[in-house]
Amino acid sequence: MVSKASVFKSPHNEPTVRLTVAQAVVRFLANQYIERDGERSRFFAGCFGIFGHGNVAGMGQALLQAEVEAQQAGTEPALRYVLGRNEQAMVHTAAAYTRQKDRLQTWAVTASIGPGSTNMLTGAALATINRLPVLLLPSDTFATRVSAPVLQDLEQPHDNELTVNDAFKPLSRFFDRVWRPEQLPSALIGAMRVLTDPVETGAATIALPQDVQAEAFDWPESLFAERTWHVARPLPERAMIARAAEIIASARRPLIVAGGGVIYSGANDALTAFVEQTGIPVSETQAGKGSLPFDHPQAVGAVGSTGTTAANALAAEADVVIGIGTRYSDFTSASRTAFNNPDVRFVNINVASFDAVKQGGLSVVADAREAIEALTEALGDYSVSDDYRSRTTELAQEWDDTVTAAYRVEDDGSALNQSQVIGLANTLSEPRDVVVCAAGSMPGDLHKLWRTRDRKGYHVEYGYSCMGYEIAGGIGVKMAAPDRDVFVMVGDGSYLMMATELATAVQEGVKIIVVLVQNHGFASIGSLSESLGSQRFGTSYRYRDQSGRLAGDKLPVDLAANAASLGAEVIKVTTGAEFTDAVKVAKAGEHTTVIHVETDPMIYAPDSQSWWDVPVSQTSTLASTQEAYETYAEWKKVQRPYTKPTE
Structure with a gap:
C-alpha cells in the first residue's frame, strides 16, 4: 500500500490509485510473474541503480518509498534495490543473473540521464546479442522542455525529440519513451512481452524523462494486479521431424552442435537420452558447454576456432550436422571452415526461425527439448556404426590426454x-x-x-x-x-x-x-597480433622507451x-x-x-587446429605481415559459404 495515496474512480467506475510514474513502474514490476512447465516465480529479482539528477527524485524516490513501506510492514521489498558502481557493470550483472536462471528471472536497471544512461549501451548490446532479458530504465531529458537545454541534453536542430537514449534503439529488442503518463502501461506491457519471449528476448528499454518520472497520475488498480507470463514450448511440425529423421538416418558420420538453446530449454536429459540411443557425438558451443558432462561417452567437447581436436576432426568429416539451439557464430563454424565434407547437410533445431535457417539447413522451428524428444521417437532404432562410435571414443580420449598434460x-x-x-x-x-x-x-x-x-x-x-x-x-x-x-x-x-x-x-x-x-597486457590480442604479422604492437603495458615506442620496462x-x-x-x-x-x-x-x-603469456594452450577469419593486410613492407597474409590466403581457400539448401 502506498502511503497517502488517494483512491479515485475512473470513468469506467474502476478504482484508481494516485502514484508518480516511477512509483507506478516499481509497483508494476513487483507484480510480474513468469511460468514454465507449471512452475511460477516472480520475474524481477530487483532493481540495480545509480542515481543522479535524472532519476534520484523519480526512480530513486520510488524505490526508497517501497523499501521503507516494506520495512514498516515487516516484509521484504517486492523489488529489492542494489547500488552498483558502474552502469555498464550493472547491466552485465543482470545479464549474468538471468542467464544462470535460464532466462526465467531478471533485474531492472535504472540510471541517470546523459552519461549515466549511455554507459548502459554496451550492456544493452551484450544482452541483446546473447538473447538475455534485461529491463533498462534510462532517464531522459525534460518532456516539457520548459528548461531546455538542460544539463547533458543532446541538442539536434533538426529533431527536438532526439536524445542520447535513441542510441538504445538498435541495441534493444524493445524500445519506448514515456513522454506522458498515459503511455506507461503500453510501454511496460510491451517490454514484458519481449522479455518473456524466448525468440524475441534481449534488452528492453523504456526511457523515462526526468520530469515525467516524478509526475503524479491516477492509475487503474488493475494495472498493478499480478500478471503471469507463460513461456511456451513450441512443438515441431510432424512433417519437419519426419524429414529431419530421414536425413539423420541416412548419415554415416553425423555430429551434433549443441548451443545455448539446449541449456535454456532444459533439454539436457532429452539430449542425453537421444545420443545414448543413437550414438551421435555431441560438440558444444561456448553457450552450449555443459549440454553433456565432459566425460559422457558421446561428448567430444568444444567445436570451432576454440574447439578440441576431437570435435573439429569429426566436424571436418561430418555428413550431417545437427545444430540444436545454436546461432552458428564464426567461432562455432571456425569462420565457415569447420564443416568441410563437400556433401554435408544441416538440420537446425531452434526456437527462432532466424537461426534455424542458417547454413542452408533444414529448419525445425521448435523448443529444443520438444524437438529432441520427437526426433528420438522418430528415429526408432537408428544408431551410428560401431566403427564411428569407436572413432568418437578414441578422438575424445586423445584430447582428454592432451588436457591432462596441459593441466x-x-x-x-x-x-x-x-x-x-x-x-x-x-x-x-x-x-x-x-x-x-x-x-x-x-x-x-x-x-x-x-x-x-x-x-x-x-x-x-x-x-x-x-x-x-x-x-x-x-x-x-x-x-x-x-x-x-x-x-x-x-x-x-x-x-x-x-x-x-x-x-x-x-x-x-x-x-x-x-x-x-x-x-x-592483452595476452589474447597479443597472440592474435603476432599471428597476423603485427608483432604484438600496442598490446603490452609498458613504459615508452628512448625511441618513443611502448617497448620499455613493464609498468609497476x-x-x-x-x-x-x-x-x-x-x-x-x-x-x-x-x-x-x-x-x-x-x-x-x-x-x-x-x-x-x-603467468607466462608466451606459453599457449594446446592448439585447436582450427582458424578464425581476421583479415590480414594485403600489402605491407613488413616481412611478418607478408608471411601472415600467405597463411590467411590459404585458409580462405578452405572457407565455404554453406548456401546450398538441405533437401
Missing part, C-alpha cells in the same frame, strides 16, 4: 602458465561450482580445456566477449545461485576495465573467487593492492602448491577473495 604442474616450484591455472581451478572446484569469463585468451582456453560437470557450471559470455564483464557477471551468477561457489577467471587487461564491482560484491556480501591472471601496476583497496581479501601466489592452498582458503571463507597469479 600437469611440476612439483618444482616453477611459475605457472595459464593452462595450469585453469587446470588447478577446475580440479579444485566442486562439480556444481561455476566458472565465469568473457574476454581475452581465457575464454578460448576455457572452452577447450575446462571439464564441465554440471549443466550450469560453465558461464563464458562470448556473444559479445565484453572486457570488464567478468567480475560484474560473477556477482550476477552468485546472486542467482548462492549455493554454488563462483570462480571468476580474468586477465589483467579485462580486470582493469571494471574492477570497481569488487566493491559491490563486498557491499552485498556476495562471495566470489576471482582468479586474477597478470599478463602485463599492483593489481593485488588495487583489489585489496576495494575490500576484497587478496592472496598472491606463484606456484601450484600456493594456488592450491589459496583456493582452499577462498572456498572455506565467507568473503570475496582475489587470487593473484602471474
Whole structure:
C-alpha cells in the first residue's frame, strides 16, 4: 500500500490509485510473474541503480518509498534495490543473473540521464546479442522542455525529440519513451512481452524523462494486479521431424552442435537420452558447454576456432550436422571452415526461425527439448556404426590426454602458465561450482580445456566477449545461485576495465573467487597480433622507451593492492602448491577473495587446429605481415559459404 495515496474512480467506475510514474513502474514490476512447465516465480529479482539528477527524485524516490513501506510492514521489498558502481557493470550483472536462471528471472536497471544512461549501451548490446532479458530504465531529458537545454541534453536542430537514449534503439529488442503518463502501461506491457519471449528476448528499454518520472497520475488498480507470463514450448511440425529423421538416418558420420538453446530449454536429459540411443557425438558451443558432462561417452567437447581436436576432426568429416539451439557464430563454424565434407547437410533445431535457417539447413522451428524428444521417437532404432562410435571414443580420449598434460604442474616450484591455472581451478572446484569469463585468451582456453560437470557450471559470455564483464557477471551468477561457489577467471587487461564491482560484491556480501591472471597486457590480442604479422604492437603495458615506442620496462601496476583497496581479501601466489592452498582458503571463507597469479603469456594452450577469419593486410613492407597474409590466403581457400539448401 502506498502511503497517502488517494483512491479515485475512473470513468469506467474502476478504482484508481494516485502514484508518480516511477512509483507506478516499481509497483508494476513487483507484480510480474513468469511460468514454465507449471512452475511460477516472480520475474524481477530487483532493481540495480545509480542515481543522479535524472532519476534520484523519480526512480530513486520510488524505490526508497517501497523499501521503507516494506520495512514498516515487516516484509521484504517486492523489488529489492542494489547500488552498483558502474552502469555498464550493472547491466552485465543482470545479464549474468538471468542467464544462470535460464532466462526465467531478471533485474531492472535504472540510471541517470546523459552519461549515466549511455554507459548502459554496451550492456544493452551484450544482452541483446546473447538473447538475455534485461529491463533498462534510462532517464531522459525534460518532456516539457520548459528548461531546455538542460544539463547533458543532446541538442539536434533538426529533431527536438532526439536524445542520447535513441542510441538504445538498435541495441534493444524493445524500445519506448514515456513522454506522458498515459503511455506507461503500453510501454511496460510491451517490454514484458519481449522479455518473456524466448525468440524475441534481449534488452528492453523504456526511457523515462526526468520530469515525467516524478509526475503524479491516477492509475487503474488493475494495472498493478499480478500478471503471469507463460513461456511456451513450441512443438515441431510432424512433417519437419519426419524429414529431419530421414536425413539423420541416412548419415554415416553425423555430429551434433549443441548451443545455448539446449541449456535454456532444459533439454539436457532429452539430449542425453537421444545420443545414448543413437550414438551421435555431441560438440558444444561456448553457450552450449555443459549440454553433456565432459566425460559422457558421446561428448567430444568444444567445436570451432576454440574447439578440441576431437570435435573439429569429426566436424571436418561430418555428413550431417545437427545444430540444436545454436546461432552458428564464426567461432562455432571456425569462420565457415569447420564443416568441410563437400556433401554435408544441416538440420537446425531452434526456437527462432532466424537461426534455424542458417547454413542452408533444414529448419525445425521448435523448443529444443520438444524437438529432441520427437526426433528420438522418430528415429526408432537408428544408431551410428560401431566403427564411428569407436572413432568418437578414441578422438575424445586423445584430447582428454592432451588436457591432462596441459593441466600437469611440476612439483618444482616453477611459475605457472595459464593452462595450469585453469587446470588447478577446475580440479579444485566442486562439480556444481561455476566458472565465469568473457574476454581475452581465457575464454578460448576455457572452452577447450575446462571439464564441465554440471549443466550450469560453465558461464563464458562470448556473444559479445565484453572486457570488464567478468567480475560484474560473477556477482550476477552468485546472486542467482548462492549455493554454488563462483570462480571468476580474468586477465589483467579485462580486470582493469571494471574492477570497481569488487566493491559491490563486498557491499552485498556476495562471495566470489576471482582468479586474477597478470599478463602485463592483452595476452589474447597479443597472440592474435603476432599471428597476423603485427608483432604484438600496442598490446603490452609498458613504459615508452628512448625511441618513443611502448617497448620499455613493464609498468609497476599492483593489481593485488588495487583489489585489496576495494575490500576484497587478496592472496598472491606463484606456484601450484600456493594456488592450491589459496583456493582452499577462498572456498572455506565467507568473503570475496582475489587470487593473484602471474603467468607466462608466451606459453599457449594446446592448439585447436582450427582458424578464425581476421583479415590480414594485403600489402605491407613488413616481412611478418607478408608471411601472415600467405597463411590467411590459404585458409580462405578452405572457407565455404554453406548456401546450398538441405533437401
